[in-house]
Amino acid sequence: MPITTAYEINKLMARYGVKFGLYKNGEFIEQLFPYDAIPRVISNSEFELLDKGLVQRVNALNCFLKDIYSGAKIVTDKVVPEEFVYISKGYLQECAGIVPPEGVYSHISGIDLVQAKDGKWYILEDNLRIPSGASYPLIARELSRIADPEAYSTNNVVDNRNYSDMLHETMDFVNRGGLNVILTPGRYNAAYFEHSYLAERTGALLVKASELFVDNAVLYMKDYLGVKARVGAVYRRISDEYLDPMTFVADSLIGVPHIMDAYRAGNVAIINAPGNGVADDKGIYYFVPKMVKYYLGEEPILQNAPTYLPYYENDLKFTLENIERLVIKDVSEAGGYGVVFGSELSKEKLDEMKALIIKEPRRFISQEVIDFIDLDIMDENGVAVPRKADLRAFVLTGKTTRVWASGLTRFSRVVGSFIVNSSQGGGFKDTWVLSR
């Protein structure tokens, strides 16, 4: 069957299981991740700037993680206040003193950006734990390429099929001898499609915790015939707290007992490193431009959205006075939850919010609302309509740090809404980077 329309591509993706799982009221619901066929196009010169800025940022974040878990000089030097580090839920004292293989902490970084109406890019969030989403533009491109091969040969679009090679190289670079595996909690995970797709494309084995075990601080995989083989790198798609019931949440059934022991002994690489959450905490985000200067001695190429920390008295005052036009984010939430626009709150709710910020200033950041650009999407009637869209760029660190010349463009399906998260019903587009 020739694929000719966006509708058919969506239908095929449904068949391939390109889905996104959600838990609503304790029930698991799988829904399609709606794909829009009009790509986001990034010019070559624009991508060059993004590339430099993202490499710089991720390198600084890796330096920060290394520092935090081996003495925290940036804290001693008072660049980052210590409470921001140690109160962060993402900080794991269990990782103190561990140097991961090759010194890489964030192997796969998902950096969320938006482009303001004046064309300037701003970083909204760093995701250094388990950023998901690369598989969606990959498979969408694959199917679109079948539908319209000419679109890619005549428009000078950079081929994005190298993501799996980049990921494979990253795994090989940190591998401590043995297999590369992708550890999934199973099919009820929101991103299970991605786990299986990336395993297939990188040649890594897709495994569940029950197939892995640790003996004498070495990680092994046991297959269905009972044959055991050493594992050298684990791209784990389960979060830190469930990773090892001997170290973290004691009743985790999706973790591997003693895997932290194998990791601490340097016998296996865990991708991304446990404890990375301290660096992508919304509170720490404020300090990332300072990290760039502190560790690299460079001026940050890409800017944060203007952010205020109520923790500092001046910022608290500013936040309270300007709350109507700011966006307030709860630093302990993710996935678009805990984000409140001052402009959408009633007088009563604003007062409640202010009281909460005064009571727990460390818990919130406030930001200027970036009026980011709309991109055209095709509505149900085939008419192009504008919707807010962001970009998740994927930055991989192995021997060097490289930006994948593509990315996940997410858009809101609600007119004027800034919430683009897939967990909140958003859709996605392919991202074309032009080769000239």
Place this chain on the structure above:
Amino acid sequence: MKTVRFQYQTELTFSSPASKHRFLLRVLPQSDSRQQIKNLVWHIDPLPADTLWQTVDGFGNNALAGYISVPHSHFCFGIEGTAEVLNEPYITTSPPPRVLLYPTELTHAHSALVDFYNEINNSAPVKVLDRIQYFSHAVHARMRYERGSTTSSTSAAEAFDAGMGVCQDYAQILLVILRLDKILCRYVAGLASDYGETHAWVEAWTGTRYCATDPTRDKLIDEGYIAISRGRDFTDCSIERGVFKGLCRGTQTVSLNMAIS
């Protein structure tokens, strides 16, 4: 200095056999400036046939890790040895990590604990060493010892609200108070003479060394105490952790003998 002979054992009995049992036992005391551990031997029954190794956890505690695949209805482990122990509550180490100043899930300060701190802080002495003892005494005076009134997952706040608990609760409440007072402090799990089971107390940083105080017994520790593991709270120090397959309930029997000469 006194010589302390110690013998400790925990036996878990399962109502029906457990299998595929992976465990971590933080039962190996280490020498420090206050205690010199000698002739330490450990035992595990059933002894894992093929998988057993010694490891160090994220807090520097020594531990035994292992795997028993076969079904077993009891699991027993223990240590014995001697220790040369100084009759003083001080431990000299390198300065503690700053994280020891911050709350954990079990040592979170809720408003009643903050109020309690403010109340006792009014008449607290000035010197840090005096403050540590003063706060330890205040916790002791406020709480009632009641075996079985709390569990291993009871937080300091919950135990404080109930007004009763065991050594773990006393220690965790004191940690909250000390941390509110900006004193670096850690939880200690170990053995204490005449206690009958594993005990818990607190080491608080004076600026140059740790001072160990026992809020349950309202005293600074003496030669009757042997520290086994240390961390931010009970969770970091739990003697035994394990996962196994089986539909069973467990009962636990602990025996402890200590002789000081």
